[in-house]
Amino acid sequence: MRKNAVEIRDLRVVRGGRPVVDGLGLTVPAGSVVGLLGPSGSGKTTLMRSIVGVQDKVTGTVEVLGAPAGSPSLRRRVGYMTQDASVYTDLTVVQNLRYFAALAGVPAPARAVAAAVATVDLGGHEKQRVGTLSGGERSRVSLAAALVGDPELLVLDEPTVGLDPVLRRDLWSVFRRLAADGRTLLVSSHVMDEATQCDRLLLLRAGGLVADTTPDDLLASTGAPDAERAFLTLIDRFAERGAAPAGRHTAEEDPR
């Protein structure tokens, strides 16, 4: 089995005339749940869009499952959930999922759709139009649309935003189960208590990597009682060393 699902070196992304990610390098180990954390505007979405191959003005190396990001061969193997629920609000839950299952070339679409509905706990809403669902339900339809093709790598941009604690816990156990089955998940979040559910954590700030660590190491290296305060401590340390240009920090330079 491949060691890393994603390998990024010297990534630089220009948006609106300025680099929003500059000199970023990181890896996402295969078969794990990797949390991508950072304040808004830190480049999480840009990074994820670069990995799934829809980000323009990308330089550097982004290798996904052994192929350059955005390669046609990857489109069946990578599932992407955008930050806003990108599903058709004028279609029902099942109509949406059937379409995305067809695009992914799923051999038994009906079963895959039923399984995805069950995974995101939307049973009973199958025939409901997505536009009539609540925000949290919509975002779960969007997640199901990424799951329905059973991809090897799932790139999920804030999948649990707006969900209640019970559902968040359930979804994280789904993520854990998928990783146990050999899938790789890159999950962005700014809910810091979710960080403890990840195998690895990537902390971004201003388009640069502040830390590449594990939940335990994060707490140990900062001496903070919880992930949120640990993150703030790291950000403060980063700011104190502020003389170095933002974004030039790689995992090797970070305190462990």
Added chain:
Amino acid sequence: MSLTLATTGRVLAQLRGDHRTVALVLVLPCLLIGLIAWMFADQPQVLDRFGPMLVGLFPLVVMFLVTSVATLRERQSGTLERLMTTPVRRGDLVAGYALAFATLALVQAVVVVGFALLVGMDVAGPLGLVVVVALLDAILGCTLGLAASALARSEFQAVQMMPAILFPQLITCGLLMPRDQMPQVLEWLSRAFPLTYAIEAMTSLAAGEEWAGVRGAVGVIALFIVGAALLGVLTLRRRTP
């Protein structure tokens, strides 16, 4: 091909759920033709002469608007971005959309031509060809709308693509003034616009021409459909800022 059909099925499912749009697409052109028939009730030759042109024109305009807004919505809702990470090819999307709207356009062409006959339009040429040309016009409107939506960054711009792209064609297509009476440059310009051929084909059919008399114009419309579809594919970007 299966991804094209999956896309067609999805767009048709969206249309089926939107009864009001379908009703507008079918009823509005009838209403406009009805108005003209009523206005010239004592001069039936007016409807005979202009009816076929309008039967070709209304579907083009309606389909242009509907597709350009539909694709803009797809861009803005983020679904296009998601689609671009799936195995669907850009050609599948354009063909899928065109096929779905062509289905609606076929229903529209039959309904509109049927209604025009009902209110007294007499077509000297073969009626089947009038439906075919109306259908091709609608598909042309559809593919032009797909291509135009790439130029629009907002809804405000999208709705203005219609006057920007269709009005110059309307003015020079021969509806306002016979093309051989226009200033030379405008006449040349009208040759470069697809709507000219749509109107030309319908005018010929109204005057009693058969297939031999319109196949040139129909061929040009078909070429414009292919060209606009290709433009639609090329302007669909997989990577966006």
